[in-house]
Amino acid sequence: MTSTLKTIREKAGNLLAGGLADGVLCLGRDRFNVVQPRLFRKAEEVGSLEIEPKWNLAKLAMQTLRSAEKSFRLTVVCRGCDERALLELVKRNQIDAFRMTILSYTCGREQAEACLCARPYPENSAAGEKIEGVDPFGDPRFASLLAEDDQERMARWTGLLSRCLKCYGCRNACPICVCTPCKLEDDLWVERSAVPAEMIPYHLIRAFHLSDTCVACGACQDACPVGIPLLALQLVMRRSLKEKYGYEAGLEADRKSPLLMDFDHASPAGLTLPAWTVSSEAPHER
Amino acid sequence: MPGVIAILCRCCGQIEPEVDLQALRERIGREAGVVSVEVLDSLCLPEDGAAIVQAVESSGADRILLAACSPYGKAGDVVSALCARGIDRSRVRLIDIREGCAWIHRGDRTGATAKACDLLCMGLGFLQYGGCSTDAVVAVRPECLVAGAGSAGLAAAVSIARAGFQVHLVERAAEGGGMLRLISRVYPTDVEAAEKLRPYLEEVERNPRIVFHPKTRVVSATGFAGDFKVRLASATGDVNVRVGAVILATGAGVWLPRGLYRYGELKEVLTLMELERRQREGKTAAKRSVFIQCAGARCPERPYCATMCCPSSIKNAVLFRKADPDAEVTILHRDIMTPGHILERYYRSALDAGVRFIRFDPAQPPVVSGDGHVEHVEVFDAISGVKREIETDQVILSTPLVANTDNAKLAELFHVPLDGYGFFREDYPLHPLETRQGGIFICGSARWPVSSTEAATQGEGAAMKALAILGREKLSARSMSRLPEGKLGHARIEDSSCSGCGNCVAVCPYEACTLQRMGGAFVSRANKMRCRACGSCTAVCPNGTVQMPEHNARAVGAMIRRAFAEGDAG
């Protein structure tokens, strides 16, 4: 048993024993020895608490809190990515932050590499050694997805996305996708009859909806039965948000996405673009 | 049965050569929902109105598709005329096939015709889904809030009261007057400030319609044009008022030039305001005095000209000379800011009165020296190119006005923008007294430093704008727009599908969307009065819960799908 697991079990147990939480949401072994998400209510149960394999619990936490009574306080045991997802859900008013505590732990090296995760650690880790993240753009497998010119990339992605079965797994697994109804089920945006899903309407609309909220947990591509590297669609937008506005989803609780916020209102006189310029010449933050 | 009638305009042969109207007519006639297609020689001539109406009525259609010239041309008026006859604007769609098609695709008849066809089909799609939002009407509170009782605020309050409406005049200080209390006389007329002020204050006292709230601040404000709920806090307790319009006239603040020209270090280095106080108290002026303009203005920290410093210095300089004909008065300046004919004459009067003007280069500012008491000023006279040593008994620094510190708070309360210097920012130079929020107006030095006379003018102007709202029994949400036909519509939000993510709240430029608790979750609500129908919210809503009925996603989607249909076919 890893030390991380040990610490987590212990802390979860204390929380429940001390009455600081009414429930702990985490993976656990049931009596058939199957690992699956489970809500621990008693301190003595935590012996069967597990933290492997990677399993995003954010949405589950949201639903648990929704269904539980108002006074119910939940502790969620999660990884860095899941913690960021929870924060995004809080920012989007899906979770009442006052009813939830987070017991988060750092991922192992091999997990980080498997996920190509740039931040395999939570903001304030309760257990585990903090390790350096992986730069996905440095990884050959990933970089190859973005390599070459538009033609090649278009061909490549055509090939990749044409495997799509349209199982909606990517959407369902995504911890941020919470809308009902969803545009992806609306004929206006995506013809439901078309399989494989039309690349542009289905995949790009889905991808863009998460442009400024994706926490790069990779749940979408983990969930994809035909192994489309969906995370690659997100990471580029994530990177440019970081470069342009220093914004990363899931890190700052009180900062709205820069794609929603206006520029500084006090626009200096005459500081406009020359006539009909193309946006690339646009001054950004004024 | 209800359907669409398409009316195509030949525009007296302006369209025919490029667009095959006959083919167009047949093609559109085959479209579902089209009950009739008319081709007329013209639509915009005075006699055509009847023909159009006749065609529409005989067809029994309930929606109209016009293909004519651009909406900015005559066709726009045609649509307005139709709407004037009681046809809802969302039921009429105008397609521009002249400026937008025939005139720019000369020599490509197939292309132009295909384009015209696509445009018409897009119009049909739009008519099929385009909705119409329900208007909201508020009862206007026949009262007005004026924040700040300076020249601007007093003028506004008195004017509104005279027009017959209740005014709540809120003042931070114990009594009204603002800047006029600090100065001796008013340029360019040299009337005593107190003189100028008295009738105002008397009227504030006497007029039963003016409720004066001294030592009071605005602590909270909600609502919208026609019905603002404002909370006023004072030592005697809080008051809640409901007003139809708000006028912000909080004036500007004075600035102390610490460390500048040895101010605060040498005796008799004064600011303009200190001089004004002395003048008011009737202290006899010094024999020799030097004014230094732009002290702390037009510099990197405050890169603006505060408008009133030059005339004020001129005023005092002339007064010195009048009081004592052999007083030596010098004004050191960078540019004398006396625009217009009155101030220009004022400037000349100072020259005639024997005031000495010396221009200095900001690169070589004057040097004030002395030992305990100011003794002389050394300045490089830029015009004659010589260094001058001026003996003096006092140095007056004419410092700029700076933004009132309360502005930030008020801006936050009323959701109005400030400019880079902290003054209230107007909607547009052409609408200088209006802010981006309907029913909230700005005037006087709170907007931008001005003379008391100009401030009064602006106060009256703002009062006039307020009267336009107060004068109505009811205010319609649709009318909250500059367009004569009213704004496009209002954002509509479906509670059932709103996930409360708050995107619309974050993006709305007018703070029209707000989150409200509904059971355990949040939903967003759009305020129809504040909404200006820019549609920002519809673009960021992740699942299309927010819609602009007149321009909803289905209508736009239909247009996009049909955009190149004909191009594909032919």
Added chain:
Amino acid sequence: MTPEIPRDNPRQGKADALPVLVEGGGAAGITACLDLAAAGRRVHLVESTAVLGGQVLRLDKIYPTDHCAFCPLWTDIRRLKEAPGIIVHLLSRVVSLEASAEGSLATIVTKPPFIAPERCISCGKCAEACSPEAALPLGEHIYPPSFHIDEGLCNRCGCCAGVCPTAAIDLDRKEERQTLKIGKAIRATGFREAELSPLPEFGYGLHPDIMTSLEFEAWTAEAGQNGGRIVCKSGGGRPANIAFIQCSGARDDRLLPWCSAVCCMHAIKQASWVKRRDPGIDCWIFYTDLRTVGRDYYAYSLRATERAGVRLVRGRPGLVHPLPGGDGIAVKFEDTMTQKREIRRFDMVVLNGNLRPAVGDGYPADGAAQDNACGFAVEPADVAQSACQGSSAALKIMIGGEEGPCRA
């Protein structure tokens, strides 16, 4: 004085009151009309030209925002046209105004245009047919668009009337005069450019490239004939340098003793737009005092000088004269900040400041405020100031004319 308490509900807006006469459909006049109409008063707007909008329409860009003033102006004009209480008299002038016991009688004369705007579809056939090229578009940003016939150029041949598909043209329209019963009047007649002939040293008229700032504005307008390109009128070549001469005609007792208030910023704006469109062109502004008093004006001028590289010279040139053969223009000046005298060759000279009230001869010498006048008619003012004055003039009418109690 105690205010008289109106017996009637103030909200009835004195609709029974006599209509107000507003002279001039510029920024100030339009604002006054709209405010009065919004407050329930009936208004007669008398405009001397064929279009509403006044001088703002002639501006390609307005300072300090650097945007065109189109959409706010256009929406206001449309509101004005559709407002129930407002009657617009275009191409009209007030010839007499007799005050009587109850209200006064205004006689206005209207010269209807040769082309009836309500029938013109701006197809341009008349322009094609017209040999003396008298038929022209009414203007670039006049909506709805229409054509008009320059009566000076027109030789009454009637070709245009023959080709007009909508029979909009009638070359012998007669003047109409009508008498209106009105209450009070607002004067918002704005400004016009003064003749520069009394000031021969500026050489106006001696060379096509010596022009006034408004001519320059039109010449370089985005929508103008040059589509925003900066070229010389003579030869159409690209100018190497342009001189903007401030206070040419203003602050000068021989012509206009006052400061026209708007020209400094106007020149800075034009210079920085020249720089923006063609950074190679050298822009010199000769000023006396650079009056940048409004919001953001000073920052704007800094941007022009420091970023765009517009050159400021303090001094008023004593002589502007074309060089032999019309090749360039000599400008003789002293930079009073360096006391250097110089004669310099410029390709274009823009004269700024000869703005005078459109009616009457100047402003009252004593500077007394004229009642119920606003905009440039009462004092040289920029757009914002004119609009403020328009509103306040409207207010004076609303509250029964007497001025605010303490206007000094």
Added chain:
Amino acid sequence: MNAQEIVDKTTRGTPRVLVFACRWCALVGADAAGRGKADLPASFRVIPVECAAMVEPDSVLRAYAGGADGVAVLGCHLGGCRFNDANHVALKRMEALGDLLDTVGIGRRRLLLSFGTAHEGRQFAEVLGTFFRELTPLPSLEGWRKTLLNQPSFR
């Protein structure tokens, strides 16, 4: 299948452009271009919108799916928006969309963002003309769309 095959499958012709134009500035500019009888390819369609901020990125994507080779979003000058700088937000959003388009190889070249005023009809024509010139060498998305639909689901 490789890029070359896709290019072969594409039908070259004048590219098709969908224009979203704000009705305060851009649309008036377009109208001015029309009045000036500018000469433009007939293969663009204009959808008037109240403000550039009203354009959903999803609609832009939908447009690519619906047969457009390029999409132009035109608004007022930055700083000149009638809706309090809403067009800035639109700009940011569309640039993020550009990143996505780059990723999958559609390329942000197919998304034009431009800002102008009502006075600038000539510039409107120029900008649109340039956009057409830029699009012409690019393969039409049409053929590529078809190949996508003909792909077997598994291999």
